[in-house]
Amino acid sequence: MSYKSTRRQWVKLWVNEWLDGTTRFELTAPQRLVWIDLLALAGRSRFPGYVYAGEENGKRIGYPMGYLAGVLQMDETALNNALKLLEYHGHITLEEVAPEKYVIGIIKWEKYQSEYLRQKAYRKVTTKTTSRLPVEGEGEGEREVEVEGEKRQRKEATAAAFSAIGFAAPFGTKQFQTIFLRGWVAQRPGEWLTQVMESVIQECQEKAIGIPPQFYDAKRDVEARENLKVKRATPL
Numbered sequence: 001m002s003y004k005s006t007r008r009q010w011v012k013l014w015v016n017e018w019l020d021g022t023t024r025f026e027l028t029a030p031q032r033l034v035w036i037d038l039l040a041l042a043g044r045s046r047f048p049g050y051v052y053a054g055e056e057n058g059k060r061i062g063y064p065m066g067y068l069a070g071v072l073q074m075d076e077t078a079l080n081n082a083l084k085l086l087e088y089h090g091h092i093t094l095e096e097v098a099p100e101k102y103v104i105g106i107i108k109w110e111k112y113q114s115e116y117l118r119q120k121a122y123r124k125v126t127t128k129t130t131s132r133l134p135v136e137g138e139g140e141g142e143r144e145v146e147v148e149g150e151k152r153q154r155k156e157a158t159a160a161a162f163s164a165i166g167f168a169a170p171f172g173t174k175q176f177q178t179i180f181l182r183g184w185v186a187q188r189p190g191e192w193l194t195q196v197m198e199s200v201i202q203e204c205q206e207k208a209i210g211i212p213p214q215f216y217d218a219k220r221d222v223e224a225r226e227n228l229k230v231k232r233a234t235p236l
Contacts, residue, residue: 011043012113016190026089027082030074034082035091037072042106049109062101157181164193165218172212179203194223
């Protein structure tokens, strides 16, 4: 796991899943608080999605259970039981990397906590922050220069948007990419990705902007995944 210097200021909580999902009856109230604390710790961690002390010679250095219990202000045995239960239900990974020292990983962290990185990468892109520098010899005496960092951030945000629909690299015209990126960033909590993609298709059709065939294929694949998710979440 590579080091990342930027730490989060917040983590995302999916309200419907939290209030109505299986976690509500899988865990006791104190154990659910442990889960929220772990999300916060994983968000503040230098290694997003993981809770551990650091790395040495490429190996992770875990936290002692007693230390974690002290941080979370709870009984060590109760914490250990809560972690084992969270691991059993597929919420975390719990790896003992050394005697009595553990590395905790949040399962599907990138999938469910992508909002922070997505908005972080796009915030500066959507705000026009160009510099006007004087240039000798030009009629107006100045020109508008785009900040290089904005190009990189937009490129990263665009790549993340297409990755969300299963593609390693963006495709289509710049106009199409801009419309899709704008819709992806504006996706509301609880809104299906297929709804975003359908809105992109409609906007492109209204503006006579070509829609790449692979976008339609991606929409069908995303819709199939969403339908499977609904089926699994529906009680028998």
